[in-house]
Amino acid sequence: MVNDNMVKQLREKAIEAGQGHIFRFWDELSQQSQDRLVQQVQSIDFELLNKLKKEYLGETQNNLFQGGLEPTYIIPVPVTDQQKREAGEAKQIGEELLSRGKVAALLVAGGQGSRLGFEGPKGIFKVGPISQKSLFQLHAEKIAALQKKYAATIPWFIMTSETNHNETVAYFQQNKFFNLNEEDIYFFKQGMIPALDASGKVFLDEKDHVFSNPNGHGGTLNALWANGCIDEMKKRGIEEIFYFQIDNVLIKICDPCFLGYHRQKSADMSAKVVSKNDPNEKVGVVGRLNGKLTVVEYSDLSEADKEARNADGSLKFRGGSIAIHVFNLQFIENEISEAKLPYHLAHKKINYLDSDGNLIKPDQPNGYKFEMFIFDALQDAKEAVIMEVNRKAEFSPVKNKEGIDSAETARQDLINYFADMLRQAGVDIPANGGSIEIDACFALDEEELKRKIDPAQLKVEFPLYLQ
Numbered sequence: 050m051v052n053d054n055m056v057k058q059l060r061e062k063a064i065e066a067g068q069g070h071i072f073r074f075w076d077e078l079s080q081q082s083q084d085r086l087v088q089q090v091q092s093i094d095f096e097l098l099n100k101l102k103k104e105y106l107g108e109t110q111n112n113l114f115q116g117g118l119e120p121t122y123i124i125p126v127p128v129t130d131q132q133k134r135e136a137g138e139a140k141q142i143g144e145e146l147l148s149r150g151k152v153a154a155l156l157v158a159g160g161q162g163s164r165l166g167f168e169g170p171k172g173i174f175k176v177g178p179i180s181q182k183s184l185f186q187l188h189a190e191k192i193a194a195l196q197k198k199y200a201a202t203i204p205w206f207i208m209t210s211e212t213n214h215n216e217t218v219a220y221f222q223q224n225k226f227f228n229l230n231e232e233d234i235y236f237f238k239q240g241m242i243p244a245l246d247a248s249g250k251v252f253l254d255e256k257d258h259v260f261s262n263p264n265g266h267g268g269t270l271n272a273l274w275a276n277g278c279i280d281e282m283k284k285r286g287i288e289e290i291f292y293f294q295i296d297n298v299l300i301k302i303c304d305p306c307f308l309g310y311h312r313q314k315s316a317d318m319s320a321k322v323v324s325k326n327d328p329n330e331k332v333g334v335v336g337r338l339n340g341k342l343t344v345v346e347y348s349d350l351s352e353a354d355k356e357a358r359n360a361d362g363s364l365k366f367r368g369g370s371i372a373i374h375v376f377n378l379q380f381i382e383n384e385i386s387e388a389k390l391p392y393h394l395a396h397k398k399i400n401y402l403d404s405d406g407n408l409i410k411p412d413q414p415n416g417y418k419f420e421m422f423i424f425d426a427l428q429d430a431k432e433a434v435i436m437e438v439n440r441k442a443e444f445s446p447v448k449n450k451e452g453i454d455s456a457e458t459a460r461q462d463l464i465n466y467f468a469d470m471l472r473q474a475g476v477d478i479p480a481n482g483g484s485i486e487i488d489a490c491f492a493l494d495e496e497e498l499k500r501k502i503d504p505a506q507l508k509v510e511f512p513l514y515l516q
Contacts, residue, residue, distance in 0.1 A: 214238050316433050322437050
C-alpha cells in the first residue's frame with residue numbers, strides 16, 4: 050500500500066518532467082488502482098523520456114542511415130574442400146567451448162501468438178509436425194541434447210514480457226521444465242517504455258495506467274543486467290552468449306561451427322545471415338555504413354541498393370539478417386555500461402483517455418513508440434563474424450496465421466529438414482512422402498543420426514517419428 054509521502058514525491062517528479070497529467074484521475078481511483086499506478090510510475094525513467102523528447106521528436110526518421118552502404122565479407126556456406134576444412138576447424142573450437150561450459154543460450158520470447166490466431170505466449174504454440182510439440186519444447190529438447198552430447202551445462206536465459214511472463218513460467222513448471230534442471234533456466238522480463246505524443250506527453254490508456262510498449266529486442270542487454278543475469282553468467286564462467294528468437298523452428302542452438310568462427314576471430318559480436326530470396330524480401334541486410342558494420346532495415350534501403358548486383362549477377366547486398374547472434378560477455382557489459390544502443394521511432398495509432406476520461410481511438414498515428422534493436426550493437430564491435438547459412442536447414446520463422454512464414458510453412462520446412470537428414474544418412478525417402486519428425490534427443494544432426502540408424506533396417510512408413 051502506498052503512503053502519502055511517496056505519492057507526493059512521485060507527483061512532484063512527474064510534474065517536474067512535464068508529465069503531471071499521469072495523476073489526473075487519482076482521486077477517482079480505488080486503493081488497488083492507486084497502488085497499480087504508483088508501482089508503474091516508480092519504474093518510469095523520466096530523465097530518459099526527456100532525453101528522447103529532445104533528441105527524437107519532430108524527426109521523421111532517426112537519421113541513422115546516412116552515407117554510402119558497402120558490402121562486407123561474409124563467410125560462405127562451405128562448398129570447396131578448403132571451406133569445409135575451415136568449417137571443421139571452427140566446429141572443433143566451438144565444441145571445446147561447449148564442453149568446457151563456457152556458452153549460455155539466450156532466448157527472446159516476449160511475444161504473444163495473436164498473429165497466429167493463438168491466445169498466449171508464442172512459445173506455447175504447437176508446431177511439431179507429428180508430436181505437436183510447442184516451440185518452447187522443441188528448443189528445450191535441443192538444449193538437452195547438446196548438454197548430453199558435450200557433457201556440460203548450457204544455462205538458458207529466457208526473456209519474457211510484462212504480458213506473458215507469468216504464463217510462460219507456469220508453462221515450464223507444468224511441464225517439469227522439459228527434463229532440464231530448473232536451476233539452469235532463468236526467466237527475466239523485458240523492459241517497457243512509455244510512448245509519447247508529438248508534444249512529448251505520455252498517454253494514459255486507463256485511469257490507473259500509462260501506455261507503454263516493450264523497448265525492443267535491443268532492450269535485452271539492459272534487461273540482462275537489471276535482472277542479475279550478467280552476474281549469474283560471470284559466476285558460472287560463461288564467456289560467450291548464443292542469442293536467438295522464439296519463432297525459428299530450424300534454429301541450430303549454440304551451433305559449434307558459428308561459435309568457433311566467432312572465437313577464432315576473438316569477435317565481440319557475430320551474426321548469421323541467409324542469402325536473400327529476391328531484392329524485395331523484407332529482411333534487413335548486413336553491410337558497412339560509413340565504415341561501420343551494421344544491419345540496415347529493409348524499409349531504409351534505397352531501391353538502388355535493393356537491386357544492386359555484382360558482376361556475376363548476385364545481389365550486392367545479399368546477406369539477410371535472421372536474428373541469430375553470438376555475443377562476448379565482456380562486450381555486452383561494455384555496451385550496457387556505456388548505453389550505446391540508439392532508439393528507433395515508430396509512428397503509431399495509440400488509444401488514450403482524454404481529459405474527461407473518455408477513451409479515444411485515433412484514425413491516424415498520434416504517438417511515437419521507442420525501440421532499441423539488438424543488431425545496432427554490431428556498429429560497436431571491434432571484431433565481428435558474419436556467417437552465411439543454408440536457409441532450408443536453419444531458418445523458418447512462425448510469424449503469420451497463413452501464407453509465408455506461417456505454422457504450415459514451418460511444419461513443412463521441418464519435415465523437409467528431417468527428410469534431408471535421413472537421406473544424408475543413406476535412407477531412401479520418397480520425394481512426395483508424408484510427415485516426418487526426429488526428436489532432438491534421438492539425433493541432433495545428421496552425423497548423430499548416421500550412428501543411430503541402419504538404413505537397410507529402417508522401414509519407412511508415414512508418418513515417421515524417430516524418438
